[in-house]
Amino acid sequence: MARRIPSTPRLPRPVRAAYEHCAAVTAQQAPDLRYGVRLLPTAKRRALCSLYAFHRRVDDIAAAPLRADHKRARLRAAAQLVVDLGQGRVDSRHPDPVAVALGHAVGRYRLSHEPLEELVDAARDDLDRAGYQDWDQLGEYCRRRTGALGRLAVEVLGTRPGARDEPRAGEYVDALCTAVHLTHILRDLGRDAVHGRIALPRDEVERFGCAHALWSGSGSSDADLAGLVGYQVERARSLFAQGYALFPLLDRRGGACVAAVAGIHRRLLERIAARPTAVLRRQLDVPAPHKTLITLRGLAGHRPRQLAPHWGQD
Template structure:
């Protein structure tokens, strides 16, 4: 629930720090949150900065035991925020900003516990036999962020189907994360991580960790990618049901972020082996174009038309 609009100077400084982190590190996320009013943009930056801290611990060079210790200390910080035990003079700007956001909005902070749980799965080097297993991981590291974001956005009074808004936000998070997994498949393999389900890999003659610049002989790597792209598109189509429940600017933010990832999917679908040659990305001008389409509602209407035609 939103609180007073006036922000004390130390808290404003903390938010400014988080916005700088977001602008510097969130290549896709930042395009969407620019469309939000100040209070929501600041809260989203605080959420991103805390999440970035958790991810950086998991991706860093520390030994696994040191990563686990650091993650548990981050969980203790989250508990302090939950108890309201972080004040505006705390030396940690991310904690100050997130604590203020939690006072101003109804944030399900347990979602950040789920994020920590998901990163601990990475630290343990877990792999996934089935989509259902991978889905559990994706819900921790991305679906939970979708639900937290919904706490900032809120839903329109009287919005039809609003009782399912959290479910749709979670599903959009899954769609984004599966797109990330496809985009980063080679980079993850180089770092000793395989996320795609073993069942799916086997179905297309692929094995975990094989990724080089070209698929191995006898595999149907393109078939594997197209299979996962269809799964991601289905998740996007379901998650887009959230948009009519949001106010215009929050809906534009979600449409912009999701639209960028859907265009990444389009590129990956057209050239599946591109993910083996390097990271697939969109130029800044195309991201800006997607943001404008999100603000106008064009991308949401496009997905709705595709869904009605059975192609989403």
């Protein structure tokens, strides 16, 4: 995965404008990701923002209040864009700024097309599936949705030449991204329930007697919401621990970027663990000063495992 990227001349104006559009999408829709990407060199920061903007687009299509056939048509267009990218048919004259930026990033970093296809397939899954019966189903969805984005990000960041565990980088990325996605699911439990969606494995929700509590958004005498959330927190902690093996494979700035994003989400996970039933009432978050501190510690060479003793209730 280690690659030597040649220097490039000043970007054409349409390409710069396309990257600026993707940066604005990232800043607005993924403020936590912004803490990490701003630690990167300009070219890598731009590329990661283009990847996120495409990910955001397909995700928004699946969630949009549109008829299913309209959503499928838009996802077919996204899938065709991936094909066009693979065949080199996207250039700065394309009318879509996300396509222009992504096309430039794919060419510069020789990005794999399979993860881009997985992002679209995961969005199609959102249309075809009302929920997830068990962790195997949800874990595979996370791997294809968030993990695919993470694997593309590591292709941009690159790995240290000769890193011993480089062949396992994809495995570590999938674990880390699944931990982040599961943390998002826990954060959004209340909001999703209001919209009639339960993203946790159905068999585990039923085991803890929480189906009615989540659908109604209120407590129930036989519901163990704290137990359900605690069970998922332990799973996410284990996934974070597996994913930490990625950091020795990255260079200083790439590692700092990933450490910032992972650290913010691990901090959020611990806030959820401290208030497991609060997720039904509101979305918990990490205060901005704490996010900044985590980012600075990542830049200084700290890793999430080293920061863990400082995490907990604020």
